Amino acid sequence: EAQVTQNPRYLITVTGKKLTVTCSQNMNHEYMSWYRQDPGLGLRQIYYSMNVEVTDKGDVPEGYKVSRKEKRNFPLILESPSPNQTSLYFCASSLGVNSPTQLYGYTFGSGTRLTVV
Amino acid sequence: QKEVEQNSGPLSVPEGAIASLNCTYSDRGSQSFFWYRQYSGKSPELIMSIYSNGDKEDGRFTAQLNKASQYVSLLIRDSQPSDSATYLCAGTNFNSGGSNYKLTFGKGTLLTVNP
Numbered sequence: 148e149a150q151v152t153q154n155p156r157y158l159i160t161v162t163g164k165k166l167t168v169t170c171s172q173n174m175n176h177e178y179m180s181w182y183r184q185d186p187g188l189g190l191r192q193i194y195y196s197m198n199v200e201v202t203d204k205g206d207v208p209e210g211y212k213v214s215r216k217e218k219r220n221f222p223l224i225l226e227s228p229s230p231n232q233t234s235l236y237f238c239a240s241s242l243g244v245n246s247p248t249q250l251y252g253y254t255f256g257s258g259t260r261l262t263v264v
Numbered sequence: 265q266k267e268v269e270q271n272s273g274p275l276s277v278p279e280g281a282i283a284s285l286n287c288t289y290s291d292r293g294s295q296s297f298f299w300y301r302q303y304s305g306k307s308p309e310l311i312m313s314i315y316s317n318g319d320k321e322d323g324r325f326t327a328q329l330n331k332a333s334q335y336v337s338l339l340i341r342d343s344q345p346s347d348s349a350t351y352l353c354a355g356t357n358f359n360s361g362g363s364n365y366k367l368t369f370g371k372g373t374l375l376t377v378n379p
Contacts, residue, residue: 237308257307
């Protein structure tokens, strides 16, 4: 089954304790991205990756790191989590460009609900 | 700041009615538009994509795009209680900046279909 797999689904941690949220896709997609979803703010992009070893910041990258060493994996790293990073996180992947004016849609993972206390 | 705005709702319709969801976008260069459905506590699920002006139909769903008015809509015919969810509109202008296939999402409209 084509899917984006995130782990863990739920995580409660303490301020300052490094954590990693894993993301893996089995669709051979080149493009991967992380979003966070907060009430009243909607979905906001954190980081994205065009391909292996190619990553860049989205709209809200502060406090996050990513890496893309393999095409299928795109982990999100919080080096020193803070309570304002309490959120619902989604990893997404896409084939990218369908034509010069058409972008394929994203496939989202199941989400990780993170609480930082 | 490029934005996608949706009528905030919530929207409530009776079973069997047509639900109409609307979205406007600020980036005139946006080329690809999507509607996602998100059930409470679940991830967004792609239901429609639209790239050209006009209507695109898929089963009970019709997406409409008007680039001159910078307006996207989603009609759900014969609404069912199982359609009750938050609907997210998203757009992208991936040619600006060249490399970030970022979808900009609206905040969503909560639809409730009453039996």
